[in-house]
Amino acid sequence: MTSLYPGFLSGCVTVTGLTVETSVEALEERGRGVVEAYRAKGESLPAELSPYREFLKRMGVEEAPFPLRLWVEKAVKGEFPGRNNNVLDSCALASLEHLVPLSPFDLLKVKGEVEVTLSPGDKVLTLQDGSRVVPPATEIVLRDQDKLLSSYGRGEGAGARVGFETSSAVFVAWNAPGVPRGRVEAALQAVATYARRYCGGHVEKTEILG
Numbered sequence: 001m002t003s004l005y006p007g008f009l010s011g012c013v014t015v016t017g018l019t020v021e022t023s024v025e026a027l028e029e030r031g032r033g034v035v036e037a038y039r040a041k042g043e044s045l046p047a048e049l050s051p052y053r054e055f056l057k058r059m060g061v062e063e064a065p066f067p068l069r070l071w072v073e074k075a076v077k078g079e080f081p082g083r084n085n086n087v088l089d090s091c092a093l094a095s096l097e098h099l100v101p102l103s104p105f106d107l108l109k110v111k112g113e114v115e116v117t118l119s120p121g122d123k124v125l126t127l128q129d130g131s132r133v134v135p136p137a138t139e140i141v142l143r144d145q146d147k148l149l150s151s152y153g154r155g156e157g158a159g160a161r162v163g164f165e166t167s168s169a170v171f172v173a174w175n176a177p178g179v180p181r182g183r184v185e186a187a188l189q190a191v192a193t194y195a196r197r198y199c200g201g202h203v204e205k206t207e208i209l210g
Contacts, residue, residue, distance in 0.1 A: 001118055001140070005058070007177030008140070010116045011184050011208040013192045014107070015201040016168040024086045027198040031080040031089065034096050038075040045072055048099040048179075055176035056153055059139045064153030068101045087162050087169060090194035100173050100187035105142075105149055105160040107168040112145035114170060116209060123148055125157045142172055171195070184208065 002008060049069060056062040071081040071092055081092050091102040105114070121137030125148040135141050135151040142150040147159045152174065162169055171191050175184050188206055195201040 005177060008175065009181060009184060009208060010172060010174040011188050011206070012173070013171040013188050013195070013206045014204040015171065015192070015195045016204055017200060017202045018087060018167055018169060018195065019200040020162065020164045020166050021086050022084070024198045027086055027089055027093065027194070031082070031093050034093060035075050035078055035080050038096070039078050043076055045076065046099065051176040051178035059152060060136050061139050061153035066153055067155035068095055068099070071096055085162065085164065086199050087166065087195070090191055090198055091171060094187050094190035094194060097190055098183050098187035100175060100179065100183050102171055102173045102187055102191050103150055103156045104162045104169045104171050105156070106162050106166045107170055109160040110144045110149070110170070114142060114144050114149065114172070116140065116142055116172070116174065119148070119151070125151055125154070126159065127154060128156060128158050128161060130158070140174065181208070
Protein backbone atom coordinates (compact mmCIF):
# COMPACT_ATOMS: atom_id res chain seq x y z
CA MET A 1 0.00 0.00 0.00
CA THR A 2 2.80 2.44 0.81
CA SER A 3 4.29 1.67 -2.62
CA LEU A 4 1.00 2.80 -4.20
CA TYR A 5 0.62 5.81 -1.92
CA PRO A 6 4.08 6.98 -0.77
CA GLY A 7 3.88 9.23 2.26
CA PHE A 8 0.74 7.67 3.66
CA LEU A 9 0.86 6.47 7.27
CA SER A 10 -1.51 5.60 10.06
CA GLY A 11 -1.36 5.16 13.81
CA CYS A 12 -3.43 3.93 16.70
CA VAL A 13 -3.97 4.27 20.44
CA THR A 14 -5.45 1.43 22.48
CA VAL A 15 -7.38 2.50 25.59
CA THR A 16 -9.09 0.42 28.28
CA GLY A 17 -11.28 1.33 31.24
CA LEU A 18 -13.35 3.91 29.38
CA THR A 19 -16.48 5.44 30.86
CA VAL A 20 -18.75 6.63 28.06
CA GLU A 21 -20.97 9.57 28.97
CA THR A 22 -23.29 11.88 27.06
CA SER A 23 -21.31 14.97 27.98
CA VAL A 24 -18.35 16.15 30.05
CA GLU A 25 -18.33 19.86 30.83
CA ALA A 26 -14.55 20.30 30.65
CA LEU A 27 -14.49 18.61 27.24
CA GLU A 28 -17.32 20.79 25.99
CA GLU A 29 -15.52 23.89 27.25
CA ARG A 30 -12.34 22.94 25.39
CA GLY A 31 -14.40 22.28 22.28
CA ARG A 32 -15.92 25.75 22.50
CA GLY A 33 -12.42 27.21 22.65
CA VAL A 34 -11.33 25.36 19.53
CA VAL A 35 -14.45 26.48 17.65
CA GLU A 36 -13.84 30.08 18.68
CA ALA A 37 -10.28 29.84 17.32
CA TYR A 38 -11.64 28.63 13.98
CA ARG A 39 -14.18 31.43 13.85
CA ALA A 40 -11.51 34.01 14.62
CA LYS A 41 -9.57 32.93 11.52
CA GLY A 42 -12.49 33.65 9.18
CA GLU A 43 -14.83 31.59 7.05
CA SER A 44 -12.35 29.99 4.63
CA LEU A 45 -11.28 26.38 5.13
CA PRO A 46 -7.68 25.91 6.25
CA ALA A 47 -5.04 25.18 3.61
CA GLU A 48 -4.02 22.11 5.62
CA LEU A 49 -7.06 20.31 4.20
CA SER A 50 -5.67 20.46 0.65
CA PRO A 51 -3.58 17.26 0.88
CA TYR A 52 -6.69 15.33 1.90
CA ARG A 53 -8.66 16.70 -1.03
CA GLU A 54 -5.93 15.65 -3.44
CA PHE A 55 -5.57 12.23 -1.83
CA LEU A 56 -9.31 11.55 -2.05
CA LYS A 57 -9.10 12.41 -5.75
CA ARG A 58 -6.21 9.97 -6.23
CA MET A 59 -8.24 7.22 -4.57
CA GLY A 60 -11.26 8.01 -6.71
CA VAL A 61 -13.49 8.98 -3.78
CA GLU A 62 -13.34 12.77 -3.92
CA GLU A 63 -17.14 13.00 -3.79
CA ALA A 64 -17.32 11.11 -0.47
CA PRO A 65 -18.50 13.10 2.61
CA PHE A 66 -15.01 13.16 4.16
CA PRO A 67 -15.61 13.44 7.95
CA LEU A 68 -12.68 15.76 8.75
CA ARG A 69 -13.84 18.29 6.17
CA LEU A 70 -17.39 18.18 7.54
CA TRP A 71 -16.13 18.75 11.10
CA VAL A 72 -14.00 21.71 10.01
CA GLU A 73 -16.91 23.22 8.08
CA LYS A 74 -19.02 23.07 11.24
CA ALA A 75 -16.26 24.62 13.36
CA VAL A 76 -15.78 27.47 10.89
CA LYS A 77 -19.52 28.18 11.23
CA GLY A 78 -19.19 28.27 15.02
CA GLU A 79 -20.49 24.78 15.83
CA PHE A 80 -18.58 22.01 17.56
CA PRO A 81 -19.24 18.74 15.70
CA GLY A 82 -20.49 16.90 18.78
CA ARG A 83 -21.14 13.22 18.21
CA ASN A 84 -23.30 12.06 21.15
CA ASN A 85 -20.65 10.97 23.66
CA ASN A 86 -17.34 11.94 25.20
CA VAL A 87 -15.27 9.33 23.34
CA LEU A 88 -16.49 10.45 19.92
CA ASP A 89 -16.19 14.10 20.94
CA SER A 90 -12.59 13.54 22.08
CA CYS A 91 -11.80 12.29 18.57
CA ALA A 92 -13.48 15.27 16.96
CA LEU A 93 -11.61 17.65 19.25
CA ALA A 94 -8.18 16.16 18.55
CA SER A 95 -8.99 16.02 14.82
CA LEU A 96 -9.90 19.71 14.73
CA GLU A 97 -6.84 20.74 16.72
CA HIS A 98 -4.35 18.87 14.52
CA LEU A 99 -6.28 18.46 11.25
CA VAL A 100 -5.78 14.69 11.26
CA PRO A 101 -8.74 12.27 10.92
CA LEU A 102 -9.31 10.20 14.08
CA SER A 103 -11.90 7.50 14.67
CA PRO A 104 -12.63 5.20 17.65
CA PHE A 105 -13.67 1.55 17.46
CA ASP A 106 -15.06 -0.65 20.25
CA LEU A 107 -12.49 -3.42 20.79
CA LEU A 108 -15.11 -5.89 21.99
CA LYS A 109 -16.77 -5.63 18.57
CA VAL A 110 -13.52 -6.20 16.67
CA LYS A 111 -12.66 -9.72 15.50
CA GLY A 112 -8.93 -10.43 15.55
CA GLU A 113 -6.38 -7.78 14.60
CA VAL A 114 -7.28 -4.53 12.88
CA GLU A 115 -5.49 -3.74 9.64
CA VAL A 116 -5.12 -0.60 7.54
CA THR A 117 -5.09 -1.81 3.94
CA LEU A 118 -6.61 -1.34 0.50
CA SER A 119 -10.24 -2.25 0.01
CA PRO A 120 -10.78 -5.66 -1.61
CA GLY A 121 -13.17 -3.84 -3.95
CA ASP A 122 -16.11 -6.20 -3.41
CA LYS A 123 -16.78 -5.99 0.33
CA VAL A 124 -19.68 -3.98 1.75
CA LEU A 125 -19.22 -1.38 4.50
CA THR A 126 -22.38 -0.61 6.46
CA LEU A 127 -22.23 3.02 7.54
CA GLN A 128 -23.57 4.33 10.83
CA ASP A 129 -26.69 5.72 9.17
CA GLY A 130 -27.50 2.22 7.87
CA SER A 131 -26.54 2.88 4.25
CA ARG A 132 -24.20 0.46 2.50
CA VAL A 133 -21.23 1.23 0.26
CA VAL A 134 -18.56 -0.81 -1.48
CA PRO A 135 -15.24 1.06 -1.23
CA PRO A 136 -13.29 0.78 -4.51
CA ALA A 137 -10.07 -1.21 -4.64
CA THR A 138 -8.10 2.06 -4.74
CA GLU A 139 -9.47 3.26 -1.38
CA ILE A 140 -7.76 2.76 2.00
CA VAL A 141 -9.90 1.01 4.59
CA LEU A 142 -9.68 -0.30 8.14
CA ARG A 143 -10.79 -3.91 8.59
CA ASP A 144 -10.71 -6.79 11.03
CA GLN A 145 -10.72 -10.48 10.12
CA ASP A 146 -14.45 -10.47 9.33
CA LYS A 147 -15.52 -7.05 8.14
CA LEU A 148 -14.69 -3.54 7.03
CA LEU A 149 -14.65 -1.10 9.95
CA SER A 150 -14.06 2.20 8.18
CA SER A 151 -13.26 3.76 4.81
CA TYR A 152 -10.95 6.69 4.22
CA GLY A 153 -13.54 8.77 2.42
CA ARG A 154 -16.63 8.04 4.53
CA GLY A 155 -15.33 7.32 8.02
CA GLU A 156 -16.55 4.79 10.55
CA GLY A 157 -18.93 1.98 9.78
CA ALA A 158 -21.48 0.51 12.16
CA GLY A 159 -19.63 -2.74 12.86
CA ALA A 160 -17.56 -1.53 15.82
CA ARG A 161 -19.48 1.59 16.82
CA VAL A 162 -18.64 3.12 20.20
CA GLY A 163 -21.66 3.22 22.52
CA PHE A 164 -22.43 3.61 26.20
CA GLU A 165 -21.50 -0.04 26.77
CA THR A 166 -17.97 0.49 25.40
CA SER A 167 -15.15 -0.03 27.90
CA SER A 168 -12.14 -0.39 25.59
CA ALA A 169 -11.40 1.12 22.21
CA VAL A 170 -8.76 1.57 19.57
CA PHE A 171 -8.40 5.10 18.18
CA VAL A 172 -7.10 5.13 14.60
CA ALA A 173 -5.56 8.11 12.78
CA TRP A 174 -4.36 8.42 9.21
CA ASN A 175 -2.80 11.18 7.18
CA ALA A 176 -2.60 12.06 3.50
CA PRO A 177 0.70 12.28 1.62
CA GLY A 178 2.08 15.70 2.45
CA VAL A 179 0.69 15.74 6.01
CA PRO A 180 3.75 15.32 8.23
CA ARG A 181 4.25 12.43 10.62
CA GLY A 182 4.55 14.89 13.49
CA ARG A 183 0.94 15.99 13.07
CA VAL A 184 -0.25 12.39 13.25
CA GLU A 185 1.82 11.79 16.38
CA ALA A 186 0.47 14.98 17.97
CA ALA A 187 -3.12 13.99 17.16
CA LEU A 188 -2.62 10.55 18.70
CA GLN A 189 -1.05 12.07 21.80
CA ALA A 190 -3.97 14.50 22.10
CA VAL A 191 -6.65 11.82 21.82
CA ALA A 192 -4.76 9.65 24.33
CA THR A 193 -4.74 12.59 26.75
CA TYR A 194 -8.45 13.24 26.24
CA ALA A 195 -9.31 9.55 26.65
CA ARG A 196 -7.63 9.69 30.07
CA ARG A 197 -8.81 13.14 31.12
CA TYR A 198 -12.38 13.16 29.84
CA CYS A 199 -13.24 9.44 29.52
CA GLY A 200 -11.41 7.88 32.49
CA GLY A 201 -9.43 5.53 30.26
CA HIS A 202 -6.00 3.93 30.62
CA VAL A 203 -3.72 4.09 27.59
CA GLU A 204 -2.27 0.68 26.85
CA LYS A 205 -0.35 1.33 23.63
CA THR A 206 0.36 4.02 21.06
CA GLU A 207 1.78 3.00 17.70
CA ILE A 208 2.61 4.53 14.31
CA LEU A 209 2.12 2.19 11.36
CA GLY A 210 3.91 2.77 8.08
